[in-house]
Amino acid sequence: MVRSVNQKTAYALILAGVLFLASTAATGWLFSNLINAQWWVSHTHQVIEKGRELMIAGIDLETGQRGYVCTQKELFLDPVKRSRIQFQNSPKQLFDLVSDDPAAQDIARKIQLLAIEKLAFVDQILQIAKTDPHKAADLIGTARGKVIMDKLRDQVKAMEDRQQQLLLERRASLEQLQWSVIGAVSIVTIFEVMTLGYVYLLNQKHSLAQEKIRRALEEENQRRRESEEALKIASDNLRRSNQDLQQFVYVASHDLQEPIRAIHGFTSILARKLEPVLTDETRKSMGQITSGAERMRTLIEGLLAYARVESRGEQFKSVDMDALINSIVQEDLKMRIDETGAQVTVEPLPVIQGDEGQLRMLFTNLISNALKYKRDEPPRVKVEAVSGKHHNVISVQDNGIGFDQKHADRIFVMFQRLHSRNQYEGTGIGLALCKRVAERHGGTITAKSTPGQGSTFIVSFPKALTQSQSQESVTLTTEA
Numbered sequence: 001m002v003r004s005v006n007q008k009t010a011y012a013l014i015l016a017g018v019l020f021l022a023s024t025a026a027t028g029w030l031f032s033n034l035i036n037a038q039w040w041v042s043h044t045h046q047v048i049e050k051g052r053e054l055m056i057a058g059i060d061l062e063t064g065q066r067g068y069v070c071t072q073k074e075l076f077l078d079p080v081k082r083s084r085i086q087f088q089n090s091p092k093q094l095f096d097l098v099s100d101d102p103a104a105q106d107i108a109r110k111i112q113l114l115a116i117e118k119l120a121f122v123d124q125i126l127q128i129a130k131t132d133p134h135k136a137a138d139l140i141g142t143a144r145g146k147v148i149m150d151k152l153r154d155q156v157k158a159m160e161d162r163q164q165q166l167l168l169e170r171r172a173s174l175e176q177l178q179w180s181v182i183g184a185v186s187i188v189t190i191f192e193v194m195t196l197g198y199v200y201l202l203n204q205k206h207s208l209a210q211e212k213i214r215r216a217l218e219e220e221n222q223r224r225r226e227s228e229e230a231l232k233i234a235s236d237n238l239r240r241s242n243q244d245l246q247q248f249v250y251v252a253s254h255d256l257q258e259p260i261r262a263i264h265g266f267t268s269i270l271a272r273k274l275e276p277v278l279t280d281e282t283r284k285s286m287g288q289i290t291s292g293a294e295r296m297r298t299l300i301e302g303l304l305a306y307a308r309v310e311s312r313g314e315q316f317k318s319v320d321m322d323a324l325i326n327s328i329v330q331e332d333l334k335m336r337i338d339e340t341g342a343q344v345t346v347e348p349l350p351v352i353q354g355d356e357g358q359l360r361m362l363f364t365n366l367i368s369n370a371l372k373y374k375r376d377e378p379p380r381v382k383v384e385a386v387s388g389k390h391h392n393v394i395s396v397q398d399n400g401i402g403f404d405q406k407h408a409d410r411i412f413v414m415f416q417r418l419h420s421r422n423q424y425e426g427t428g429i430g431l432a433l434c435k436r437v438a439e440r441h442g443g444t445i446t447a448k449s450t451p452g453q454g455s456t457f458i459v460s461f462p463k464a465l466t467q468s469q470s471q472e473s474v475t476l477t478t479e480a
Helices: 002-071 074-097 102-129 133-141 144-273 280-311 321-332 334-340 356-372 430-440 467-471
Strands: 317-320 343-346 351-354 380-387 391-397 444-449 455-462
Touching: 002 074, 002 102, 002 133, 002 144, 074 102, 102 133, 102 144, 317 321, 317 356, 321 334, 321 343, 321 356, 334 356, 351 356, 351 455, 356 380, 356 391, 356 430, 356 455, 430 444, 430 455
Parallel strands: 343 380
Antiparallel strands: 317 351, 380 391, 391 455, 444 455
């Protein structure tokens, strides 16, 4: 429920954010267009104003010209000079202002030509007036200057009409954009208010849901505390039961060895004393008794070793695996290696924290199996290590008969054998013992194999192993 409310709140906030971004973009675009429209309206006014400035300059130019012709006074030439500059510049400025409008540019070109013609006529009159004022006055009287000014006035009027038309269009566009901005901001504001209101309601719902969850968690915590207390009691009982069971297994296995030794011993004595009168069938039966007793002794020793992994384990210390494995190969299994013609290669191995005796037992089992489950060719065994960030991994690889990978878990279960005792001797305890030792060291053991292509047993030991792990088991006081 809380997740649903959180999802709805998240979706609502995302929607609000998207609306805000969209509104910001749309409003920004509208404002940009609004500013652009306002600039064009201002630009239109500027064009109209520039045309009017041109006409005023033309009038001032003509007035100054007439005053100088009539009076021959230089003071009338000052306004002529000022107006002349403006009269020269304004047409070019006007042309530049309407560069976006081809129709207005045509009018501006005509204005430029008329301005040039008017300036040339004024210059002609002023030049003549310096030597012959009457002739200059007669030239003014021809009305040529008036005709030019009338044409110029008409073109400026045409320009103004064109700009007035554009002004109407641009004002209409400006007004439309203003309303669009107002509408967009209003719509987005409404959506934002609605979204925030929805988020507020969701938050209220979320608060109620959280309160329900809080109460449920309190109840669950109470049940958990009660369960933990019951689990602690059960764990204590289980620990005591496990200790009693280990004690029983140890004592039972220990006490069973004596009758087995007795059976084996008396059978050997009988076989020697009755040798002259024994038949072949009797000898075979006596051999089976001796062999069965030996298997029983081996099985009991395996069970004892299995039980002692926890109950008789030593405190962990630094174990040089290089020295340990080489000791196994060169001393413990040397005879077996020589008999099989095996080649055992030991790559550099790390130092790990562990119980040296149990580690010896683990790798003795693995290497012995590699020598036992061999093909017709001599065994090739390779022991190597890989150091990871958190684990040291030691592998034992052989070229033996292998097994189907689907049995990779089964082989580590006690008394689970993939081959009959007639094919390969053994108790079915060895790999289970290896697994128990690896687990006591906080590690794991796995196997990879393909039938007929050998097997690889992989043992992983954690690097951060602490001494406390070696003290979790209870050391029994019963002596072997």
